[in-house]
Amino acid sequence: FKQIxxxxxxxxxNFMDLDQRGKIQAYYIWIDGSxxxxxxxxxxxxxxxxxxxxxPVWNFDGSSTDQSDGENSxxxxxxxxxxxxxxxxxxxILVMCECYTFDDKPxxxxxxxxxxxxxxxxxxxxPWFGIEQEYTLYxxxxxxxxxxxxxxxxxPQGPYYCAVGAQNVxxxxxxxxxxxxxxxxxxxxxxxNAEVMPSQWEYQVGPCEGIDMGDHLWVSRWILCxxxxxxxxxxxxxxxxxxxxxxxxxxxxxxxxxxxxxxxxMAHIITAIEKMSHKQREHIEEYxxxxxxxxxxxxxxRHETASIEQFSxxxxxxxxxxxxxxxxxxxxxxxxEDRRPASNCDPYSVTSRIVRTICDLD
Amino acid sequence: MDGLDGLANPFLDLPQGPNIMAMYIWIDGTxxxxxxxxxxxxxxxxxxxxxPIWNFDGSSTGQADGDNSxxxxxxxxxxxxxxxxxxxILVLCETYSxxxxxNSTNKRAACVKNMxxxxxxxPWFGIEQEYTMFxxxxxxxxxxxxxxxxxPQGPYYCGAGSDKVxxxxxxxxxxxxxxxxxxxxxxxNAEVMPSQWEYQVGPCEGISMGDHLWVSRWILCxxxxxxxxxxxxxxxxxxxxxxxxxxxxxxxxxxxxxxxxYDKIIExxxxxxxxxxxxxxxYDPTGGDDNRxxxxxQHETASIDEFSxxxxxxxxxxxxxxxxxxxxxxxxEDRRPSSNADPYSVTNRIVMTxxxGE
Numbered sequence: 192f193k194q195i196x197x198x199x200x201x202x203x204x205n206f207m208d209l210d211q212r213g214k215i216q217a218y219y220i221w222i223d224g225s226x227x228x229x230x231x232x233x234x235x236x237x238x239x240x241x242x243x244x245x246x247p248v249w250n251f252d253g254s255s256t257d258q259s260d261g262e263n264s265x266x267x268x269x270x271x272x273x274x275x276x277x278x279x280x281x282x283x284i285l286v287m288c289e290c291y292t293f294d295d296k297p298x299x300x301x302x303x304x305x306x307x308x309x310x311x312x313x314x315x316x317x318p319w320f321g322i323e324q325e326y327t328l329y330x331x332x333x334x335x336x337x338x339x340x341x342x343x344x345x346x347p348q349g350p351y352y353c354a355v356g357a358q359n360v361x362x363x364x365x366x367x368x369x370x371x372x373x374x375x376x377x378x379x380x381x382x383x384n385a386e387v388m389p390s391q392w393e394y395q396v397g398p399c400e401g402i403d404m405g406d407h408l409w410v411s412r413w414i415l416c417x418x419x420x421x422x423x424x425x426x427x428x429x430x431x432x433x434x435x436x437x438x439x440x441x442x443x444x445x446x447x448x449x450x451x452x453x454x455x456x457m458a459h460i461i462t463a464i465e466k467m468s469h470k471q472r473e474h475i476e477e478y479x480x481x482x483x484x485x486x487x488x489x490x491x492x493r494h495e496t497a498s499i500e501q502f503s504x505x506x507x508x509x510x511x512x513x514x515x516x517x518x519x520x521x522x523x524x525x526x527x528e529d530r531r532p533a534s535n536c537d538p539y540s541v542t543s544r545i546v547r548t549i550c551d552l553d
Numbered sequence: 554m555d556g557l558d559g560l561a562n563p564f565l566d567l568p569q570g571p572n573i574m575a576m577y578i579w580i581d582g583t584x585x586x587x588x589x590x591x592x593x594x595x596x597x598x599x600x601x602x603x604x605p606i607w608n609f610d611g612s613s614t615g616q617a618d619g620d621n622s623x624x625x626x627x628x629x630x631x632x633x634x635x636x637x638x639x640x641x642i643l644v645l646c647e648t649y650s651x652x653x654x655x656n657s658t659n660k661r662a663a664c665v666k667n668m669x670x671x672x673x674x675x676p677w678f679g680i681e682q683e684y685t686m687f688x689x690x691x692x693x694x695x696x697x698x699x700x701x702x703x704x705p706q707g708p709y710y711c712g713a714g715s716d717k718v719x720x721x722x723x724x725x726x727x728x729x730x731x732x733x734x735x736x737x738x739x740x741x742n743a744e745v746m747p748s749q750w751e752y753q754v755g756p757c758e759g760i761s762m763g764d765h766l767w768v769s770r771w772i773l774c775x776x777x778x779x780x781x782x783x784x785x786x787x788x789x790x791x792x793x794x795x796x797x798x799x800x801x802x803x804x805x806x807x808x809x810x811x812x813x814x815y816d817k818i819i820e821x822x823x824x825x826x827x828x829x830x831x832x833x834x835x836y837d838p839t840g841g842d843d844n845r846x847x848x849x850x851q852h853e854t855a856s857i858d859e860f861s862x863x864x865x866x867x868x869x870x871x872x873x874x875x876x877x878x879x880x881x882x883x884x885x886e887d888r889r890p891s892s893n894a895d896p897y898s899v900t901n902r903i904v905m906t907x908x909x910g911e
Contacts, residue, residue, distance in 0.1 A: 277564065277567055280567075349615075350586065352588065352610070352613040352614060353588035353589055353590045353609065353613075353614070354586070354588060354589075355587050355588070355589055355771055355774045355775050355778070356774040356775075356777070356778060356783060356784060357689050357777055357778045357780075357781050357782055357783050358687075358689065358690075358691040358783040360778060363778060364562050367562060367564070367565065367636075367637070368562055368563075368564035368565070369564075370574065370591065371564045371565060371567040371569065372564055372567060374567070374569045374570060374572060374593070375567040375568060375569070375570070377570075380593060381592060381593050382590060382591050382592035382593060383590065383591045384589075384590030384591065384609075385590075387613050418564070421563070495610075495612070495613075495619065505620065506621075507620075507621050507622050507623040507651065508619070508620045508621070508622070509610060509612060509619050509620075509622045510619050510620060516608070516623060517608065517623035517625075517651050518608065518623070518625075
């Protein structure tokens with residue numbers, strides 16, 4: 192199998208530099224009915240495309256993605272953001288889309304539409320976000336974490352966080368490829384590191400203002416899954432992939448408004464956190480695709496999480512719901528980190544909920 | 554096995570736009586492990602002071618508690634990244650606790666101070682880093698027969714031939730990567746035990762010895778990932794009739810390097826003779842426990858309990874190279890530091906004894 196794979200890959204390379212004769216490939220990406228899966232398909236366009244406005248509304252079979260019934264299955268795809276395609280290169284593009292129903296309303300699974308209107312309402316607050324996306328790599332069977340012994344476990348957590356060495360890190364190739372692919376695509380990837388559980392990784396996207404956070408994060412997830420295909424590795428965004436003494440995976444969300452970033456901003460940070468403390472349940476419902484059910488497995492109060500039942504915050508406190516970074520405490524301004532969102536959360540839902548709370552929209 | 558075939562990564566030639574990747578590297582709470590993480594920065598040539606101070610979760614590396622976990626990373630040295638190439642960089646860091654005091658595991662801070670105090674003596678160092686290659690389980694030396702042992706030591710030192718040396722690819726890759734990065738790698742050779750190798754870094758003055766050696770270790774472990782090989786810096790990886798691994802440390806001051814310097818060398822050795830325990834404490838990360846397994850008096854080591862020195866004597870604590878004895882000037886070699894020693898601790902202790910009289 193390996194031999195066939197090698198020659199297949201080399202053969203493909205011969206075709207990827209063929210001239211496209213003035214046409215480009217636009218890969219339309221959308222979020223499916225599960226609220227966590229990504230789908231995509233390609234359309235040829237006259238190139239180059241410089242603005243998302245040049246792209247047509249398209250559509251797809253929603254009955255195949257749990258987004259409509261068979262007898263009224265067409266769901267519309269409205270382009271909302273474009274990025275360069277790091278796989279096809281050249282002028283080819285990735286196109287992030289919103290789903291609309293046949294009667295031109297945002298599809299029930301479309302969380303971006305409402306997020307955008309929220310962000311438009313608070314635009315003068317200039318909310319910035321940075322999300323720390325954690326994930327776990329699996330072997331191609333989708334069952335064994337990458338590099339773990341079959342039917343067994345590696346040594347306990349300790350040596351793996353930010354590690355180096357073949358006994359400590361698994362899948363760095365995927366991580367390196369993803370980082371470069373995101374940089375090329377125009378995703379605001381800010382950093383990456385190996386995580387506490389072996390085969391678990393994290394990358395950070397941001398700072399992004401308003402609706403950009405969700406767009407950049409979703410496309411970065413698509414790029415990750417697509418890169419991993421090249422290496423025959425499976426990506427899981429499950430927030431507690433392994434029960435027991437193994438860390439879960441989150442989407443720690445860092446937030447600030449313009450006032451928080453300016454001198455004296457700490458007072459605004461504390462005010463915002465206090466507002467959030469009164470809406471624990473409302474936030475938890477938006478912090479994974481199952482209204483908190485997924486996060487119940489992860490937010491136990493152990494393994495650097497806070498319990499899902501209780502709200503807490505503290506400076507440099509990784510066992511709290513919200514952490515104020517030490518640097519911000521020193522500077523008296525900056526941002527704060529909500530550690531509750533799960534790795535499979537919808538960043539549109541998360542950022543929208545946060546802004547609604549701290550900007551008093553509901 | 555992580556199931557990734559050994560093909561080169563086709564994404565690494567993607568243009569990066571206006572940004573670079575900076576790999577921040579630090580030493581963790583064990584005093585021998587290294588950790589690293591990446592951040593994007595605007596592309597320009599950075600000195601350490603121009604790079605942002607960062608931070609990490611010290612509770613995951615034995616360097617802080619969970620409820621007060623942020624530990625700062627202060628850049629102290631910059632090298633070119635031989636894996637990501639282009640304008641990407643490696644950034645060696647010191648760790649600082651929340652009141653900006655050096656973390657208790659940060660041995661560089663004290664070393665820098667002492668190196669500055671004796672800067673006029675221009676202490677030079679060269680360290681011979683030995684290490685052993687293990688297979689991906691980390692339990693069996695790389696290339697050794699499954700469930701067994703190779704033939705006894707003898708034919709392997711500086712050997713050639715697939716029955717004599719294992720893992721030369723990694724050694725060759727590491728040497729080039731270090732040269733590219735700007736690490737002062739001076740040489741390399743296969744060692745006495747099969748699958749054991751050595752490379753030398755230096756001559757480095759003052760604090761740069763520790764910086765260059767730590768980064769060379771990171772490059773080695775990172776490179777070996779590509780080959781699914783684990784690098785061990787354990788000073789006695791296989792008990793029995795197999796050599797241990799050291800970090801023989803060569804030292805000289807300007808006075809020793811000049812004509813007639815031989816007297817200064819002997820003076821320095823005599824000062825070190827008075828402090829065997831103080832030095833042994835700093836020559837591995839466990840206050841001497843690791844070295845006890847290695848410094849037995851056999852296998853080209855001196856016993857941990859006795860201090861000795863001699864010209865060309867590889868069974869002594871300190872060896873004066875024959876060439877130095879001929880020239881009556883030069884340097885001397887302390888053979889006691891273990892392969893997993895912290896070069897900041899080692900060089901700091903040495904200059905305290907021979908340059909600062911402490």
